[in-house]
Amino acid sequence: MTTAAATISGYLKQKAPFFGSHEWITLGLVLLAFAIPALTTNPQALSQANLILIAATAALGVYIMLRLDLMSFAVPSFMAIGGYTVAVLSLRLGVTDVVVLGLAAFLVPALCAVPLGWLILRLKGVYFVLVTFVLTEIVQLLLFEAAPLTGGSNGLVGMPAVRFFGFELWDNSHVLLTTTGLAFAGFLVTAIFTRRFRYEFAAIEKNDVLAESLGLACWKYKAMAFAVAAGVSGLAGFALVNMLMTAHPTSFAPMSSVNYITYTIVGGKGSILGTLVGAILLVSATDYFALRGELSPGLFGLLIIVVTLLARGGVIGTVTTLIGSLRARGSRWLGNGPARKAPKGDIR
Amino acid sequence: MEGFIATGLIGISLGSQYTLLALGFTLIFGILGVVNFAHGGFYVMGGYVAYYCTSMLGLSYPVALLIAVGSTAMLGWLFETLILERVIEDHQATLMVTMGFYLVMATAILMIFGAESPEFSFPIAGVWRAGGVYFPYANMVVLGVCLAAIVLVYWLVYRTNLGRAMRAMAEDRAVASALGMRTKVLFPFAFALATGLAGLTGALVTPILALAPHVGDPVLAFSFLTVILGGLGSVTGATVAAFIVGLVEAYAAVYLGGSKGALTLFVLVLIILVIRPQGLLGKEVRRA
Numbered sequence: 090m091t092t093a094a095a096t097i098s099g100y101l102k103q104k105a106p107f108f109g110s111h112e113w114i115t116l117g118l119v120l121l122a123f124a125i126p127a128l129t130t131n132p133q134a135l136s137q138a139n140l141i142l143i144a145a146t147a148a149l150g151v152y153i154m155l156r157l158d159l160m161s162f163a164v165p166s167f168m169a170i171g172g173y174t175v176a177v178l179s180l181r182l183g184v185t186d187v188v189v190l191g192l193a194a195f196l197v198p199a200l201c202a203v204p205l206g207w208l209i210l211r212l213k214g215v216y217f218v219l220v221t222f223v224l225t226e227i228v229q230l231l232l233f234e235a236a237p238l239t240g241g242s243n244g245l246v247g248m249p250a251v252r253f254f255g256f257e258l259w260d261n262s263h264v265l266l267t268t269t270g271l272a273f274a275g276f277l278v279t280a281i282f283t284r285r286f287r288y289e290f291a292a293i294e295k296n297d298v299l300a301e302s303l304g305l306a307c308w309k310y311k312a313m314a315f316a317v318a319a320g321v322s323g324l325a326g327f328a329l330v331n332m333l334m335t336a337h338p339t340s341f342a343p344m345s346s347v348n349y350i351t352y353t354i355v356g357g358k359g360s361i362l363g364t365l366v367g368a369i370l371l372v373s374a375t376d377y378f379a380l381r382g383e384l385s386p387g388l389f390g391l392l393i394i395v396v397t398l399l400a401r402g403g404v405i406g407t408v409t410t411l412i413g414s415l416r417a418r419g420s421r422w423l424g425n426g427p428a429r430k431a432p433k434g435d436i437r
Numbered sequence: 438m439e440g441f442i443a444t445g446l447i448g449i450s451l452g453s454q455y456t457l458l459a460l461g462f463t464l465i466f467g468i469l470g471v472v473n474f475a476h477g478g479f480y481v482m483g484g485y486v487a488y489y490c491t492s493m494l495g496l497s498y499p500v501a502l503l504i505a506v507g508s509t510a511m512l513g514w515l516f517e518t519l520i521l522e523r524v525i526e527d528h529q530a531t532l533m534v535t536m537g538f539y540l541v542m543a544t545a546i547l548m549i550f551g552a553e554s555p556e557f558s559f560p561i562a563g564v565w566r567a568g569g570v571y572f573p574y575a576n577m578v579v580l581g582v583c584l585a586a587i588v589l590v591y592w593l594v595y596r597t598n599l600g601r602a603m604r605a606m607a608e609d610r611a612v613a614s615a616l617g618m619r620t621k622v623l624f625p626f627a628f629a630l631a632t633g634l635a636g637l638t639g640a641l642v643t644p645i646l647a648l649a650p651h652v653g654d655p656v657l658a659f660s661f662l663t664v665i666l667g668g669l670g671s672v673t674g675a676t677v678a679a680f681i682v683g684l685v686e687a688y689a690a691v692y693l694g695g696s697k698g699a700l701t702l703f704v705l706v707l708i709i710l711v712i713r714p715q716g717l718l719g720k721e722v723r724r725a
Contacts, residue, residue, distance in 0.1 A: 160529060208707065212714055215472050215669065218532065219661045220710065226658050227703045234700065344654060347536060354533060383552070387544025393537030397530050398523060 111362040111405070112280045118365060119145075119276050122269040126262030135261045137376060139332050142265075142272040145368035147325035148352040149279045152364045153318040155353065156283055156290040157311055158297070162346040163221040164322045166228035167198040169341035171323025174198075176245040176336035177238065187251040187258065187267060191274065194327035195320040202319035206312045225343035232338040244337030251331060268328040275321045280361055282317050286310060351389045355396050357403030366404055439569030444691045445684065450576045452683025453583035457638040458656060459663040459675040460590055461631030467607040467670035468627040470528065471521065474535040476660055477653025478542035479509045479632040483639030484648045485546055488557040498560045502582075502640050509636025514629035522624065539653070547650040554649035579641045586637060587676065593630075594672060603627055607670060665706055668716025678717060 108116075125138050147164050154161035171194040178184040178193055209220050232239050239245065250259035251267060258267050283290065289310050292300040301307045330336045348371075356367020371392075375385045400407045458480065465473045483505040490501035516538060524530035559575040566572075594600040605613040606623055614620055643652065659682065667678030682702060689698030709717065 158529070160532060208711060212710070215466070215528065216665070216714070218472060219665055219669075223658060223661055223665070223703065223706065227700070230700050230703070234697075343658070347540065350533075350536075383547050384544060386540040387548075390537040390540025390544065393533050393540070394520065397533045397537070398520065401530075 107284055108280065109284075111360045112284065115362045115365050116273070116276055116280065119269065119273045122272070123266065125269075126265055130262065132261055135265050136332075137373070139265050139268050139328075140376075141368050141372045142268045143325050143328045143332065144349070144352055144372050145365045146272045146275040146328065147322055148349040148356075148364045148368055149275055149361075150318040150322040150325075151349050151353040152358065152361060153279060153283060153314050153321065155358050156294060157314055158294040159311070160218050160350070161221050161318065162218065162343075162350070163224050163319070164325075164349045165341040165343060165346050166225045167202065167319040167322035168326030168329065169228050169232060169338070170198040170201055170319075170326070171195070172326030172330035172336050172340065173232070173239055173245070174323070175327045176248055176330055179248050179251070180245055183249075185249055185252045187253050187270070190251060191271060191324065191327060194271075194323045195274075195278075196323075198323035198326075199316040199320035202316045203312065206315040210308060210311045210315060222343070222346075225341075225346055229338055229341065229343055232341070239336070239338075242338070244335050246335045248330070248334050248336075264332055267331055271324045271328045275324045276361070276365075278317065279321055282314075283361065286313075290314070347386075348389065351393055355392050355403055357405030357407075359402055360405050360409075363403050363405035370404065440691070443570050443572065444687050446570070446572050447576070448684035448687030449680065450580040450583075450683070451687055452680035453580050453587065454638055454642050455659060455663050455679035455683050456587055456676050457583055457634050458660050459667065459679045460587065460672065461634040462660045463664050463667070463670055463672060463675040464590075464594075464603075464627055465631045466664070467672070468603050469517075469521075469525065469531075469624055470610075471525070471531040471535065472528075473628075473631070474532065474657065475516070475539040475542060476632075476635050477655075477657035478539040479513060479635035480639035480656045481546060481643075481648075481650065481653040482512070482542060483509050483636030484557070484643030484652070485550055485639075486636070487640035487643070488555055488648060491560075492555070492557065502637065505640035506633045506637045509639075510629040510633030513632025514625045516632075517625045517628035521628070525624070539657075543650055543653060550650065552650060554647055557644050557648045559644040573645075575645055579645065582641055583638075586634065590630075590634070591672075599623075599626070662702055662706055664716070666709055666716060668718045671716065671718045674716055674718030 119142070122138055122142060125135065129135070147168055150164040150167065151161055174197040175190045175194050178190060184190060184193075205224070209217060209224075212220060233241055235241075250257050250263075252258065253267075258264065289300075289305060292303075292305055293307050293310060297307050326341070329340055333340065352367035352371055353364050354367070355371060356365065357363025371389065374388065378384055378388060396403055402410060458476065462473060462476050465471055465476075486505040486508050487498070487501040490496045490504050491498055496504070520534055520538070521531060524534055559578075561574045561578060563574045564571050565574055565577060592600075594604065602613070602618045603623055603626075605616070605618055606620070606627075610620070646652070663678045663682050664675055666681065667674030667676070685702055685705065686698045689701045693701065
């Protein structure tokens with residue numbers, strides 16, 4: 090009797106905290122990037138850190154949609170919308186405040202995603218994949234066609250430096266600080282959003298028909314996720330445009346969506362940490378093999394196949410499983426460890 | 438008027454090419470439940486194999502065509518049995534694997550043949566003319582071969598036991614295998630048939646359009662458009678949609694100019710999605 094009560098109260102006390110360890114580690118790692126300009130002024134290292142943070146933020150768009158078991162190729166389109174919004178605001182209207190621009194880069198793509206989501210989210214798995222793929226092609230064409238607004242094939246060139254409360258952020262280290270700020274905002278929004286609705290998302294991911302019949306308004310969560318994913322992608326687009334000081338259609342090429350998917354899958358699609366780790370590993374690997382730049386897609390392809398066939402959890406999933414089994418073996422070996430604990434309600 | 442007819446002929450020959458691509462794509466989806474992201478890769482591979490056979494080995498073009506079909510079908514068969522078969526039940530995994538395979542294929546072609554597009558032109562030159570209507574002989578040959586291949590596929594799918602077995606698999610995999618249809622034989626066969634068709638299209642079309650390692654990307658996008666328009670998994674839908682896509686593209690390119698053709702198609706597809714999410718001739722979408 091008492092043991093049963095103890096078990097129940099134990100379960101209640103175990104109520105999963107809002108952020109799991111993966112979220113804390115991820116946010117901590119992104120925050121650490123603020124320190125990079127203080128440690129080095131090597132432009133190579135700074136641009137590398139920039140690229141990693143932008144790639145990771147963009148890949149969050151894929152991560153969010155994967156929470157709902159939807160594979161999205163739409164990241165470059167929303168990056169483009171975010172990036173061009175910033176470029177138009179700063180070049181045509183003279184807005185340079187980074188907070189205002191950041192809000193615009195989040196909100197405009199998110200608002201665009203609402204009607205698109207209404208159209209697309211009624212489609213089942215495979216159709217969703219195909220349509221998001223086609224969407225990136227449409228946006229690419231529109232960027233070229235809407236020349237008066239987007240500058241067509243010339244793009245929008247010569248953006249002024251952004252300002253943070255009047256302080257001009259213009260040199261290499263300042264650009265990294267801006268990128269880090271945007272990446273942190275993106276990761277924070279994603280972490281809060283995916284943890285807040287983790288049970289709903291998990292239900293939809295497992296079986297959306299069942300979830301729907303149990304009274305969960307699936308379309309509402311899917312639409313929200315699509316809008317938030319679009320907004321976070323928009324932040325990545327802002328960071329990219331800010332780094333290059335130009336907004337050009339080639340920065341948002343349709344096939345680049347494959348890269349963002351690769352980061353998420355290879356890093357581990359089950360955890361937000363996987364997205365960051367995937368971006369760090371693969372962007373560094375691309376840089377490392379840059380002697381033969383054209384090889385990187387082949388490397389990515391090979392990694393995707395290997396991960397899909399052999400290690401479905403990606404890097405983070407595999408490491409977590411390894412640590413878990415080592416722990417279990419260790420406690421069994423010591424003989425005094427507790428019996429295997431019930432899983433901690435750690436629904437991702 | 439002559440311009441109108443000539444554009445129509447171009448549209449029909451484009452449509453026949455898209456049909457071959459879309460037929461393969463839709464067969465793979467209908468029978469295996471797999472979205473083949475590597476389809477554009479097999480198209481490019483077909484083109485390069487034909488180029489290698491004619492330019493490097495000095496073989497005649499029809500022989501090169503056959504070798505292109507054989508090698509792409511062979512690679513498709515190997516890919517299906519060695520890699521795809523292991524994850525066939527998980528739609529997301531099949532997506533990832535075919536996408537990865539496309540990247541590997543494109544990179545391999547890039548490494549072997551280099552980034553520049555090689556000199557690869559159709560063996561038959563000249564233009565047929567009747568009044569003011571012009572139609573290149575090369576396009577005529579392509580149209581003829583494509584139509585023949587389409588008829589062959591229809592015959593295979595609708596008039597042979599193999600085709601009946603494949604359609605049974607597409608209809609209901611569980612029941613069909615319970616009745617003795619062999620997945621282990623039919624899946625690789627269907628995949629090889631589809632990739633062989635993509636290879637054939639590549640070998641036929643790249644000498645007219647362009648041959649370069651990256652020409653598979655737009656092919657993939659157009660295959661997607663066609664099957665969305667026609668309804669995923671529907672053979673007749675894919676054929677009808679491919680000709681619509683070809684005609685719209687040809688007329689829009691002539692009368693609207695530039696990339697307006699592609700934009701028109703995208704808008705058309707979006708409208709179709711609003712009215713009929715299952716596509717023109719699609720039935721209830723299979724859960725995949």
